[in-house]
Structures are given as C-alpha cells and as structure tokens.
Amino acid sequence: MNSILRKILEYNVKCPVCGRDIRVEEYLYNMPLVGDVIISVGKCGYCGYKWSDVRLAEPRGPRVIEYRVEKPGDENAVIIRASTASIKIPELGVEITPGPAAKGYITTVEGLIMDILEKTQFLCSEPDAPIEECRRKIDLLDKARNGLVKYTIIIVDPEGVSAILSDKAVIKPLEEKGKRV
Secondary structure, three states: OOOOOEEEEEEEEEOOOOOOEEEEEEEEEEEOOOEEEEEEEEEOOOOOOEEEEEEEOOOOOOEEEEEEEOOOOHHHOEEEEOOOOEEEEHHHOEEEOOOOOOOOEEEEHHHHHHHHHHHHHHHHOOOOOOHHHHHHHHHHHHHHHOOOOOEEEEEEEOOOOOEEEOOOOEEEEOEEOOEEO
C-alpha cells in the first residue's frame, strides 16, 4: 500500500461537550517504518469540539511496552499511543491515564516529555504551587527531555494498538489479576 490516506469508515458519535452528533471519519494510512495506522478525525459543527485519534490498524493483543532511556539519542524513539493506553514513567513520577475524551497520538519520547514538561510548568504557575518541588520536577523533566537521566516509559495497552518504535522496546503480554490475557 502506498502512503496515501484512504477513507475506510464514517459514523456519528455524541459530542462529549454539547451532546449533538459529530461525524467521525476514519482513514487507513501506511506509515513508513510503522505500517498501517487508522487515523480518526471529527469536529462538532455546533460547539467546535475536535476529535482525533491514531492507532495501529492491527491489534497485537493486550500488552505492556517498556522502553528504557539510558543515553542521549534514546529520546528520539517514536511512540504510538492509543487513546485507551496509559503511560507510566516511575523515575519521573509520571502517570498518564486515559479519560473518556482521551486521544491517541504519535510523537517521540522527547515530544512526550516536552508535553509533560509544559503541563508541569502550567501547574507550577499556580499561586499555591510548591516552588521547590516544582523547580526539582521541571529540572528533572528538562534533563529527561535531553536524555541526560535514565528512566523507563511503560505503556499499558489493553487493546494492543500502541507501539514504541525501537529495537530496545520490550513487549510483554498484559496480565490481569494474575492471569495472562
């Protein structure tokens, strides 16, 4: 398949903001180095809410993906996160859990850390934010963005449509309550 978007589906969903119908279109796209992905897009014509999602086209079973950043350059790995997947970075004290309006995305490890850094800076701009704790967290995230500290990214994906594009990524089956799923 060439790298052209091909519409594969259209459907309506309820807007999470105003409750009216949103027309969602899904496209199949063959991404170099990734393979087939499904890109979903929609916009509410009434309130302007935008919906987008991206995921691998072929589920690979519920799984956990671990990726260790150990040196500069490791932050260049590509991440595909499905809207239903959670991300944990224990060494940085980060946990991202999907909510009802969560969106999937494609980014790099550096892009993920930059997003977390920007959100942390915003939260730390609040008048009651703990200044010293904020400084430490922002400094740690800045070092992490540049691959200057070691940390592990853990993606827990119940649908199996997330990925980290690197030979260093370790994929394990997702276990639920002590049982393999």
